[in-house]
Amino acid sequence: MKQLALIIDLNVCVGCHACVTSCKEWNTSGWAGPMSDTNPYDANPTGTFFNRVQTFEVGTFPNTETVHFPKSCLHCEEPPCVPVCPTGASYKRKEDGIVLVDYDKCIGCKYCSWACPYGAREFDQQLKVMKKCTLCVDRIYDQTLPESERKPACVLACPTNARLFGDVHDSDSEVSKLIRENGGYRLMPEWGTNPANHYLPRRKTHLKIHEDELLRSDNPLKKEGLLPEPPKEQQTLDDIYMSW
């Protein structure tokens, strides 16, 4: 069974918020109606977003690292928000595993948002219904778009390719390989929600140099006694002196 999901690579996310703005642009102009804002150009602006980029500082100065952390609906395989919905407005699609809200059935009781440990759902204060990431369901199947553009708006917007989209149930898909080979993980595994979205951790390449690699204890010139040890003051072109 197909399970579409996003893979977020924290190693390359630069926190530019391009995914946030492109998500808002696409989804506020879509058939499902606007994602309303309050005081957008005034003091205390607030509004509805499907996707947000948060920033965390890890470690204590001077050994700190900045982690930009994009957060949207994780399209859980065991979504706790779906069974609690009293009207059936919240549902998970069987065919591709996308968790959606039927805005025409939602009564705005907010119970689903209480049942989501990730805070992925946001209540639209003006339209009075619960909203959440649709994985751009109105875009990824759109036959009028060229195939390369049948991806969520956030994925297309990301300048560093930190967001990838695909079927995490297909072991041979690009996203499954990335999860497998780069230590992809799920958020808050303690609740058994099995998020479909995965995050790839920060990855560092460490150069490990041993003492004997610097001193070249196995220098063949020294070993075979072919050359005498050069005098200390003599300049050499290479590291011959070092290896004696």
Add this chain to the structure above:
Amino acid sequence: MHPAFSVIFLTTLIGVGQGLFLALYTGQIYSMMKLLPAQDSQSFYALGSLLAFGFLAAGLFASFFHLGHPLRAWRSISQWRTSWLSREVIILPITMFLIALYGAIHYFAWTEPLFTIAKTQPIDLSMIIGALATIATFALFISTGMIYASLKFLQEWHNPLTVINYILLGGASGFTLAAAFSAYVGANVVGFYVLWAIILTITAFISRSATLLRNSRLKHKSNLQTAIGVRHTMIAQKAQGSMGGSFNTREFFHGKSLDKLKTVKVTFLILVFPIPMLLLLAAASGTISLPLTAFVIQYLGLIAERWYFFSEGKHPQNLYYQSVA
């Protein structure tokens, strides 16, 4: 969590209504068994049921203020297989209907015994409908409590004590109101209701205190490490994706200081338990106004109790919203 007054009034008002009905029906059973003097159908049971119905109706009315689209509320009967909220929405009107029917039977005096059990206990229509309404009342208590107790990552609520507290606190306030009501209509069962109101209030105090004790020692399963998946003990939020707040910062925070929270806790512990108990004990002297005062104070205390109940719930999504910038 952010306490919504619509839900505070819903849960406390229907609790009173349910408790009052249970008190009336318990009284009727005692009367049937000749343990209490029989009460007048119209001026006691019918009027009492009307009062209970009124509280349930007021609770239902309050609940609509919680909804973004109240006119679509009928849709919420559809997911009773999985959603406790849906179950509550179904059971609340059923309970109201059965209590109204129970009151109507008494009002029209359709209380001719249909048959007798054990050759001594006459059973009339009101006893049968009353039994059904009692089942519905308990089903409603369980549904209301389970709406909160079923959310497993709200660890303060995910506990059988949540449901027990709803039953006991609703029962205590209902029996206190029954004492006030019977004093007001001049029924000679005030002592009976006073006694049970005190017993229920003490039991509720034990279970509510046990909940407070449990929650004060609670260890939360989620932390910032599991929330963002970075294995480091020092993680500080520097931005949350918006400066002016969002639904996530409004819905899941009570927004009050810990001092205020503590004040509310002490307030409800005083208003719900000792003061009504003392007033009820004093009411044995026969003053009409004392049980009513006890009820009013206990109900005000219950509003504080429910406010505290919601505020106490710590939602794990708050881990993502610790600092604006």
